[in-house]
Amino acid sequence: MAKLTVPATPLVRVSCVSGRVTVVAEDRIDVEVAGTDDVRHTAGTTTVSTTSGRLEVRVPSGTDIVVGATSGGVSVRGVVGAASITVETGKVVVEHAASLDARSRSGAIEVGSCDGACRVRSATGKIVVGSCGSADVATTSGRISLRDVRGAAVAHCSTGQISIELAGASDVEAETITGRVTVSVPKGVRPLVIGPGDEPSATDVDSSVDDGSVCTVTARSVNGQVKVVNR
Amino acid sequence: MSGSSGGVCTGAVLFTDLVGFTEYNAEVGDGEAVVALDTQIRLATEAAERLDRGRVVKELGDGLMCWFDTTGRAIDAALELMDEVEAGRAHGTFPLAIRMGIHHGEAIERGSDVVGNTINVGARIADLAGPGELLVSDDAMAVAGDVAGVNCSAVGPVRVKGVKDAIWIQRVSR
Numbered sequence: 001m002a003k004l005t006v007p008a009t010p011l012v013r014v015s016c017v018s019g020r021v022t023v024v025a026e027d028r029i030d031v032e033v034a035g036t037d038d039v040r041h042t043a044g045t046t047t048v049s050t051t052s053g054r055l056e057v058r059v060p061s062g063t064d065i066v067v068g069a070t071s072g073g074v075s076v077r078g079v080v081g082a083a084s085i086t087v088e089t090g091k092v093v094v095e096h097a098a099s100l101d102a103r104s105r106s107g108a109i110e111v112g113s114c115d116g117a118c119r120v121r122s123a124t125g126k127i128v129v130g131s132c133g134s135a136d137v138a139t140t141s142g143r144i145s146l147r148d149v150r151g152a153a154v155a156h157c158s159t160g161q162i163s164i165e166l167a168g169a170s171d172v173e174a175e176t177i178t179g180r181v182t183v184s185v186p187k188g189v190r191p192l193v194i195g196p197g198d199e200p201s202a203t204d205v206d207s208s209v210d211d212g213s214v215c216t217v218t219a220r221s222v223n224g225q226v227k228v229v230n231r
Numbered sequence: 232m233s234g235s236s237g238g239v240c241t242g243a244v245l246f247t248d249l250v251g252f253t254e255y256n257a258e259v260g261d262g263e264a265v266v267a268l269d270t271q272i273r274l275a276t277e278a279a280e281r282l283d284r285g286r287v288v289k290e291l292g293d294g295l296m297c298w299f300d301t302t303g304r305a306i307d308a309a310l311e312l313m314d315e316v317e318a319g320r321a322h323g324t325f326p327l328a329i330r331m332g333i334h335h336g337e338a339i340e341r342g343s344d345v346v347g348n349t350i351n352v353g354a355r356i357a358d359l360a361g362p363g364e365l366l367v368s369d370d371a372m373a374v375a376g377d378v379a380g381v382n383c384s385a386v387g388p389v390r391v392k393g394v395k396d397a398i399w400i401q402r403v404s405r
Contacts, residue, residue, distance in 0.1 A: 015388050015397045068388030068397050084387035086359060086400075101386055101402075103359045121361040138361040140251070156328065156362045158251030177254035222258045 003034045006041045008060050013045060016069040018052040020090075025061045025078030032058040062098070073107065091125075099133075108142070117151075126160075135164075161224075165231070169215040179224045183217050184231045185209060193228050194218040242285075243305035243335045243371055244350050245297040246357035247275060247312070250328045252293035259326075267326055268293060270319070278311040288344060294357075298345050302335045302367070302375040309333060309365050310381070310405050317363060330364050332357030334398070335371035348394070355391045356400055369399040380405050 008030050014021055019035075033039050034057075036050035048057055059065065064081040067074050073090030076083060076097070083097040087104040094100060094109075099116040102109050108125040111118060111132070118132035126143040129135060134151030137144055140158045150167045157176040164172055164183045169191070174181045185191055190212020207228040219226045249255075249271060256264035272287065275295050279285045285299030285308060299305040309331050319325025334356055336349035352368070360366045366386060367375075382404050388397035 013388075015390070017390055066385065066387045068390055070390035070392060084385060086387040086389055088390060088392070101384075103386070105358055119361075121359060121364075123358065136361070138250070156250065158254045177251045177258060222255060 002037070003032055004037060004039050005030050005032045006039060006046055007031070008063070009041065009044055009046045011045045011064045011066065012057060012059050013047045014055065014057055014065065014067045014069075015047070015049045016052075016055050016067075016072065017050070018071050019050065019069075020054050020072040021067055021069050021074045022054070022056045023065055023067065023074070023076045023080065024056065024058045025063060025076070025080045026058060028058060028060050030060075031063075134170075166215075171215050172217045172219070174217075174219045174226075176221045176224055179221060181219045181221050181224065181226045183219055183228045185215075185217070185228070187230045189214060189230075191215045191217045191228070195220065195226070238340055239337050240340055240345065241335075241337050242345075243299045243302040243333055244338070244345070244353040245279075245285075245299065245305045245309055245331060245333050246291075246294060246354050247271070247297070247309075247329055247331045248294040248357055248360075250330055250362045252327060255327055263326075270325055271295065271316075271329070274315045275308075275312050278308040278315070281308070281311070284308050296350070296354075298338075302333065302371040303378050305333050305335075305371075306365070306367065306375060306378050306381065306403060310403075313363065313365060314405075328362030330357060330360035330362055331366070332360055332400075333365070333367040333371050333403075335368065335374055352389075352391055352394065352398055355389060356398065359386075359389060359400070365403045366400050367403045369401060372401055372403075 031046050035055040038049040040047045061079045062081045066084045068086045070088040074092050076094045079096045081098045083100045085102040089106040091107045092109040095112045100114045101119045103121040105123045109127050111129045113131040116133040119136045122139040124141045128145045131148035135153040138156040142160045144155050144162045146164045148167050152171045155162045155174045160179045162174050162181045166185045169189045190210045192213045193207045279297045284304040288296045316329045334353035338345040338347040338349045383401045386400045388399050
């Protein structure tokens with residue numbers, strides 16, 4: 001693929017109709033684009049656009065990115081700054097972002113680590129986050145797995161399992177209509193566990209942790225087991 | 232409302248959707264599920280029509296489509312509806328979260344309905360919202376004027392099939 005190079009900018013925006021988008025953050029001082037010659041550059045923003053085909057954009061580590069694709073998936077490798085990604089259909093994979101807002105109508109979203117706030121939306125598809133500052137995650141149909149959550153966590157799923165592992169004492173709100181909810185807290189953390197209240201057909205919370213109030217875990221499932229455990 | 236029957240009108244469309252309604256209906260039965268639908272349309276009608284802001288055009292399954300003269304009015308009504316739904320959930324009187332999307336542009340009036348590309352894009356924006364979220368297109372925000380007390384954060388571009396240019400959207404909250 002022919003390549004274009006422009007000076008680095010704090011923000012890189014990528015828009016692709018059909019085709020896979022790969023963003024690689026690495027030790028460099030410019031932005032390199034392969035797969036299109038539609039590259040617009042201003043003092044603050046580089047905008048890369050294509051209608052079809054594979055697109056690869058290499059940026060300096062820590063660059064903020066905004067990526068939108070209709071189909072084909074988005075892969076972000078290396079360490080980026082604030083990342084916003086929207087995909088109609090296709091898988092989204094992010095290795096490491098300072099903060100993240102990722103959305104897909106159809107497709108799994110996998111995040112290695114996120115230093116700060118991690119907001120993920122998927123209509124159908126699993127959501128997996130390896131580590132994050134705080135989490136705000138929702139899928140209509142699919143599994144949610146959040147590990148090493150250092151801040152507050154909100155997880156919502158209509159059909160599917162939710163599994164949340166807290167790194168410390170943080171507030172959690174987890175809700176599913178059908179599916180199992182499991183929240184694990186470190187040994188010694190004693191949360192206030194709140195069940196589903198007066199909702200019809202709601203299940204009780206099976207909590208094996210000692211009662212406390214250092215943080216609040218609110219978990220509910222209309223039809224599914226809800227567990228809060230120590231690990 | 233601007234425009235005449237069968238003519239072109241300009242305004243903002245708001246789409247709402249009850250998150251997890253299908254699964255909820257399967258679990259609790261039709262009776263309870265219809266209560267949720269009735270509550271949604273009652274709250275949305277109150278929010279949309281208060282101060283003559285706009286109107287509920289129609290129900291679409293477990294969601295609604297509303298039309299407003301201006302984006303500012305659409306955002307006011309949407310945030311009011313969001314507050315009412317969240318208060319209901321906190322008090323255990325409403326079972327489901329709501330998500331919403333707003334777009335602005337021209338549409339065609341067909342009787343009491345409005346149709347066109349603006350409507351199609353608005354629906355796709357709402358699809359990307361999560362529970363308790365309101366997403367608004369950049370185009371709509373650009374003509375919103377001063378909407379008091381709202382916070383906006385960029386979400387990114389939405390590519391809608393058949394629409395050449397990406398639609399850039401923002402997350403709006405109070």
